[in-house]
Structure formats: structure tokens, C-alpha cells
Amino acid sequence: MQSIPVDTTRLGVLRCAVGPEPKIADFESKEVKKDRDGNTIYTVAVTVRQDRRRVSVIEIAVPGEPKGVVEGSEVRVTGLEAFAWAMGDRHGISFRAAAITPVPAPASSASAGKGGGA
Numbered sequence: 001m002q003s004i005p006v007d008t009t010r011l012g013v014l015r016c017a018v019g020p021e022p023k024i025a026d027f028e029s030k031e032v033k034k035d036r037d038g039n040t041i042y043t044v045a046v047t048v049r050q051d052r053r054r055v056s057v058i059e060i061a062v063p064g065e066p067k068g069v070v071e072g073s074e075v076r077v078t079g080l081e082a083f084a085w086a087m088g089d090r091h092g093i094s095f096r097a098a099a100i101t102p103v104p105a106p107a108s109s110a111s112a113g114k115g116g117g118a
Contacts (some may be wrong), residue, residue: 018045
């Protein structure tokens with residue numbers, strides 16, 4: 001399966017739609033999927049909106065639990081790759097990234113530098 005690098009700078013603002021969840025490898029045994037290094041694989045649903053187009057939601061697999069990523073928060077996706085897949089009559093595109101991290105909220109100027117007074 002060939003990976004296709006994705007330029008995330010062209011995807012607009014990325015937001016977490018569904019927080020990190022462990023990826024299940026076997027639904028009967030509830031076995032969690034792991035990578036070659038033994039790290040648990042997590043999936044995060046991320047909203048993508050390019051240049052006034054409709055919003056799309058993509059699920060991105062990432063090794064290890066992304067800390068601080070919560071629903072509604074803006075996120076940064078590092079090393080995003082797309083993979084085309086086919087199984088019988090089914091086919092699609094899956095996404096994998098090296099990391100997903102929260103984008104820090106800008107400091108509020110209203111609270112900075114003011115000591116509060118009476």
C-alpha cells in the first residue's frame with residue numbers, strides 16, 4: 001500500500017470532531033490495534049474545510065494517545081499520509097499521521113497586564 005503525503009497547510013482550520021479513541025483490531029475479542037513498536041493506535045475524527053467548501057470529517061490513525069486533544073479544539077496534524085485501500089467490492093481512503101496535537105488558544109489581551117481594580 002503506497003502512502004501519499006498530504007499538505008495540511010492547504011486544509012484550512014482543523015478541529016477535533018471526536019476525541020481520541022483506541023482503534024479496535026478485533027471486535028469480538030475487543031483487542032486494541034498496536035503498531036510495530038507496540039504503541040496503541042488511536043483514531044481521531046478531524047473536521048476539514050477548504051476555501052469555503054463543505055466541511056468533511058476524516059478519521060486519522062495516530063500512534064499513542066494524543067494528549068490535550070478534545071472535541072471542538074483546533075488541532076495540528078503532523079506527517080499526514082493518505083492510503084488508498086480495497087477489500088473485495090469495498091474501497092476507500094484511510095489517513096495516518098505521526099502526531100496530532102492541540103493548537104494553544106491565543107492569550108486573551110483583556111486578562112493580560114491588568115491587575116483588576118475597584
